[in-house]
Amino acid sequence: MNHTDTLPLSDTTSVWAKTAERPFPRQLANDTSADVCIVGAGIAGLTTGYLLMKAGKTVVILDDGKIASGMTEVTTAHLSNAIDDRFVQIEKWHGEQGAAMAAESHGAAIDCIESIVKELDIDCDFARLDGYLFLAPEDRRELLEEELRASHRAGIKAEMVERPPISYDLGPAIRYPNQARFHPLKFLIAVAEAIEKGGGRIYTNTHVDHVEGSKNAKATIGDFTVRAEAIIVATNSPINDMFALHTKQAPYMTYVIGARVTKGSVIDGLYWDTLDAYHYVRLQPMSNKDGESSKEYDLLIVGGEDHKSGQADDTRDRHARLEAWARLRFPMIEEIEYTWAGQYMETVDGLAFIGRNPSDKDNVFVVTGDSGMGMTHGAIAGILLTDLILGKDNRWATLYDPSRKPLRAAGQFAKENLNVAIQYTDWIAPSEVKSAEEIPRGSGAVMRSGLSRVAVYRDENGTCHKTSAGCPHLGCVVHWNGAEKSWDCPCHGSRFDKHGKVINGPANINLSPIKD
Numbered sequence: 001m002n003h004t005d006t007l008p009l010s011d012t013t014s015v016w017a018k019t020a021e022r023p024f025p026r027q028l029a030n031d032t033s034a035d036v037c038i039v040g041a042g043i044a045g046l047t048t049g050y051l052l053m054k055a056g057k058t059v060v061i062l063d064d065g066k067i068a069s070g071m072t073e074v075t076t077a078h079l080s081n082a083i084d085d086r087f088v089q090i091e092k093w094h095g096e097q098g099a100a101m102a103a104e105s106h107g108a109a110i111d112c113i114e115s116i117v118k119e120l121d122i123d124c125d126f127a128r129l130d131g132y133l134f135l136a137p138e139d140r141r142e143l144l145e146e147e148l149r150a151s152h153r154a155g156i157k158a159e160m161v162e163r164p165p166i167s168y169d170l171g172p173a174i175r176y177p178n179q180a181r182f183h184p185l186k187f188l189i190a191v192a193e194a195i196e197k198g199g200g201r202i203y204t205n206t207h208v209d210h211v212e213g214s215k216n217a218k219a220t221i222g223d224f225t226v227r228a229e230a231i232i233v234a235t236n237s238p239i240n241d242m243f244a245l246h247t248k249q250a251p252y253m254t255y256v257i258g259a260r261v262t263k264g265s266v267i268d269g270l271y272w273d274t275l276d277a278y279h280y281v282r283l284q285p286m287s288n289k290d291g292e293s294s295k296e297y298d299l300l301i302v303g304g305e306d307h308k309s310g311q312a313d314d315t316r317d318r319h320a321r322l323e324a325w326a327r328l329r330f331p332m333i334e335e336i337e338y339t340w341a342g343q344y345m346e347t348v349d350g351l352a353f354i355g356r357n358p359s360d361k362d363n364v365f366v367v368t369g370d371s372g373m374g375m376t377h378g379a380i381a382g383i384l385l386t387d388l389i390l391g392k393d394n395r396w397a398t399l400y401d402p403s404r405k406p407l408r409a410a411g412q413f414a415k416e417n418l419n420v421a422i423q424y425t426d427w428i429a430p431s432e433v434k435s436a437e438e439i440p441r442g443s444g445a446v447m448r449s450g451l452s453r454v455a456v457y458r459d460e461n462g463t464c465h466k467t468s469a470g471c472p473h474l475g476c477v478v479h480w481n482g483a484e485k486s487w488d489c490p491c492h493g494s495r496f497d498k499h500g501k502v503i504n505g506p507a508n509i510n511l512s513p514i515k516d
Contacts, residue, residue: 012483014074014340015258015284015299020185022066024192028203033227034060036389037219039208040234042072043184043378044367046191048232049200050116051386059200060226061192062219064207068188070504071236074342075374076256076303078270078282079113079180080131081106082158084372085350086274087150093349093406096153098399102351103154105396109379110180117187120194124186125285129269131179132164135171136275143274148174165267168329179270181282184375209508211240213361230363230389234381236374237345237493238366239505244358245402246474246506249347249369251309251493252277255318257326258284258338259300265332266300277306279325300333302326309343310476310490315483341484343493343504345369352377353402354384365389366402429477436464444480444487444498453477454514455487457498467500467511478511487511 036052038045041063049059063069081103083090091099117126135144144160151158157177164173192202210220211231219226233240237251254277263285271281284299302325305318312318319339327333347353347369354377357366365388367381380396387394398404432445436456439445444457446469453469455478469477469487476491486503487496495504500511 012340015338016185017073024067024202024204026203028206028221028224031225034058036230037226037228038232041067042070043375044381045234046188047379047382048385049195050191051382053195053198053200055390061202062206062208063204066204067192068185071342072184074340075184076301077182077184077375079110079375082131082176086147087154088147090350091150099154101396101399103156105380106376109376112379112383120190122187122190124183126182128178128180131176131270132173134164134173134273136273139274141172144172144174164271213364217363232365232385234367235505237505238368239508245353246492249345251343252306252346253309253341253343254303255305255341256303257319257322257336259333259336261298261300261332263297277304279304300330309493310479310488313482344372347371349406352400354381354400355402358403465499466514471507472509473507
C-alpha cells in the first residue's frame, strides 16, 4: 500500500479542535484594568489565570485568536514527568539536584491538572496510566539501563520491563508509572468558564501590540489599554522579547497522525522511543454518533518526524513515514482520520523559561520554551508564576529562571545559533521560481526583486498576493509551508498566514504588503 494514498488530503485540524466547542468570541472594546493581565489563552495562560483567581487576584486574559488556538490546539497532550530530553541529558545540563526538581515539578504539574479536573468536575478524558520508553532499532539496551539509573536518581519510581504491552515486540523498555493523558481543549474550556464565573475576563480576537512594564504596567491593544500590577506573556514564543530568550531556544515543527483502531485493541498508555527525533504515541477515546446510537473506538495518536521550522516543506512525506512506522508496530490501524502539525520551542538545556522577563521591569513575566512538554510546562508555569506574583518562595524558580545562563549546554547553544546565522544567506539566494506564473495555484514561493526578497502567494484564481519576505522580528527570509499554507521563519519560529498576517511570535506585526 502507498501510505500517502490513505492520508487526509487537506484538512490539518487537530482532533481536539474538531471535538470541542469554544466559547468567548468577545473582543476587547474599551480600556480596563486588573491585578494581573495575561497575554495568551493557552495551557499556560489559562492555568495561571485560574490559580491566580483562586488566590484572590483579578485577571484579564487576552488572545489574538480563540481560546487555546495556538500551539495548545495542536499538542498531543502527553502528561509525563519523564523528560523528553531524558534524565541522563538533563542531569548533565542541570546537575543531579536540577534533574530531581525537573521530575518533581512535572509530577506536580500532572497533579495540578488532575486536581483542577476533580475540582471543576471536567469531562475531559483525564486518565492516569503507564508510560513506556523503548529503544529505536539502532540503539542498545545499555542506553535504557543508563537512563533508568538517572531516572532513579531523579526520584522517579521507574522499572525495566522486557517489552511494552503491545503485540509488536519493541524489545525492552522503561516503565514510568502514574503518567496521564487528557483532552486539552475540553479541559481548558472548562477552566476558562470557571475563570469567568470567578470574575475574570477573557477577550479573544484581541491582538496585543505592545507590553510595557512599570509601576502600573500595561498592554496596548490598538486604541485600548489594559493596566495591571503585573503582566504575563504566555504566547508560546514571547512577543515582548526581541533577542535575549530567542538565542537560547529554537523552533521545531513536529507532525501527527490520528488513526482509528478498535476500542481496546491497544493498551491505553504513553509510548515513546529513543530515536532523535523520537516517535510518541497515545490513545484518545472517541465515539461516532449516528442518530440515536454511537459507536465507541480509539484514536491512536502518533507523532514525530521533527525538523527545524521553515527548513523543510515535505509535510505529506513526513505524515506518510509516520503512518508506515505506526502500521508496522500497530497493525490493527484502520484508516487515518487526522493529520496535523505543530511548532514547539526547544531550549538549549531542555527546560522551559518561566519567570521574570530578562532585562525588563520586575512585574513583567514570561513563559516559553516548552521543549516538547507544553502541557506540563504550562501547568508548572501556573504554579510558579502564581507564587512569584504572590511573593511566595518557590524551589523551582532558579531552575526555570529565564535569565539563567546555560553554560553546560554551550555546545547546543553554539549549534543552534550557527544554524540561525546560516539562514541569513537566503537573502543572496536566487528566486525559487523564474516567474509568478510558475507558482501552482494555492501555493507560494519566494522571489527576488532587485536586492529585495518577496513572498508571493498565488491564490486559487491565479491572483498573486505579495509581501516582503523579511520576517519583521530579526529579518530572516520566510519560507512557504505548503501543508499549513503559511509563511514560516527558519530563524526564530515566527509564522504568518498565506496573506502575511502574523499567527505566531516572536514577530508581532504582519509581513509588509508589496504593491506592483
